[in-house]
Amino acid sequence: TQLLEQSPQFLSIQEGENLTVYCNSSSVFSSLQWYRQEPGEGPVLLVTVVTGGEVKKLKRLTFQFGDARKDSSLHITAAQPGDTGLYLCAGISSNTGKLIFGQGTTLQVKP
Amino acid sequence: DAGITQSPRYKITETGRQVTLMCHQTWSHSYMFWYRQDLGHGLRLIYYSAAADITDKGEVPDGYVVSRSKTENFPLTLESATRSQTSVYFCASSSRRSTEAFFGQGTRLTVV
Structure with a gap:
């Protein structure tokens, strides 16, 4: 069974601080995705990383895929209250196409 | 309108009843998925489908049934809630x- 462990599960920080969310697995995935979910809505894709060692930037968000394609991280620089939400990593199985999610990280950024 | 729609948005049912949740997409996407979301568990995969008439179990399939006779529809049935x-x-x-x-x-499904 492929599992994704996300940490931390909850994070409450002040505006302007930096943070990193981790997504780890013992399995290799063909790609990893990061989603953000607002209350009452479905998750929305932020980024997909495919190549081991890949780094992608989306404004103040930096995503990295581990060299072995088993882990990923999301780093937010100078967090803002608008970054508040649930962040989910998801792995795609290369042979089945299954899309498996981690438990999610609830981020609260206080003004 | 193009997109993916679920119905109903809210449902209350009694223990033991059968209930079906509907999912319809207008893009002709091959893959479709059903997840449940509970506090502390993120999204857990119930069933998924790679194409019409092809379905497979996810992480938590017990008590659920799916079908996919048409590409655009993927209903999820709770046989006995x-x-x-x-x-x-x-x-x-x-x-x-x-x-x-x-x-x-x-x-949002509530079983009472």
């Missing part, structure tokens, strides 16, 4: 592996 199946259910679709999954608005 239990209180532990109280949850928010999300349907999603994607065109192929490694591409973005688009989610519906979710169905």
